[in-house]
Amino acid sequence: MPQAKKPRKQTAGTEPEDGAHLPDRRAMEAFLAPLGGRQAGSALQKAQELMYRAWETRGRQARLALAKRALKTSPLCADAYVLLAEEGARSVEEAKDLYARGVEAGELALGPKAFKEDVGLFWGFLETRPYMRARAGLAQALWALGSREEAIAHYRDMLRLNPNDNQGIRYVLAAALLEIGDDEVLRELLKAYDEDGSPYWTYTKALLAFRASGASEEARNHLAAAIRLNRHVPAFLTGEKDLPKIAPDYITVGGADEAAEYARDCGAAWRQTAGALEWLRQVAAELQPSSRRGSRAIH
Secondary structure, three states: OEEEOOOOOOOOOOOOOHHHOOOOHHHHHHHOHHHHOOOOOOHHHHHHHHHHHHHHOOOHHHHHHHHHHHHHHOOOOHHHHHHHHHHOOOOHHHHHHHHHHHHHHHHHHHOOOHHHHOOOOOOOOHHHHHHHHHHHHHHHHHHHOOOHHHHHHHHHHHHHHOOOOOOOHHHHHHHHHHHHOOHHHHHHHHHHOOOOOOHHHHHHHHHHHHHHHOOOHHHHHHHHHHHHHOOOHHHHHOOOOOOOOOOOOEEEOOOHHHHHHHHHHHHHHHHHOOOHHHHHHHHHHHOOOHHHHOOOOOO
16 A cells, blocks of 8 residues: 655756646645634635645646745745745755745744644644645755754654654654764664654664674664565665666555665665675575575576
């Protein structure tokens, strides 16, 4: 069954081809909006309704026009800044500034009370989601611009606000911590979501164990468990299979697309860990089903 994948790094000013158009999941919130009630009838609610229309609208210029209308209706519409950053920004720096304005607008719209009383429940209220989307975009832009520690601080605080992590922030954070080599904080994160069975958890646990004790029994056990859950990862990490040029909108649990995304985000850490890929290749070969190891080509 397909699983909504983690937030992807956005490329400013790009738009999918018409033939590949998929409904924007954000537009689905329009069906829940009448049940929210917190901002019913307000200028901000009217602006948000324009954004729901924008998410459903095909055509970049039409979406941008709706976002600008939303901001004229209410300057506190964080989602309008998100769309402008995603589709109107001409550089990462411009996108960062737009996301930052979205975060500020979201904070003002929610008010200080929400950041005290709703901690742990963010995303459970529709009104918090535009702010969380803007903050995720800001963190991604900061990371792209080299402000790694600042980006990581945003990701960690977003998990504090919403530990249920509906946005998949933990995957982005795990990849970031792995890349900078902050193994201690990464272990804390892995422990906090210990039941997660994605490659971002299972293969990362194996890599951390290998970093700590080499090709130990503990490391091998972690890797064997990871391979059982997704056998496609080793081929992408070792370069046996090429990564797809375009990241998918959805991933399949245990599938090749899930494996490719892990390799795309975390492959550098494996390559930079001396001996890790050779160990991975060896263990993966040993764990292949006997039918595959012993099969012969039929001519």
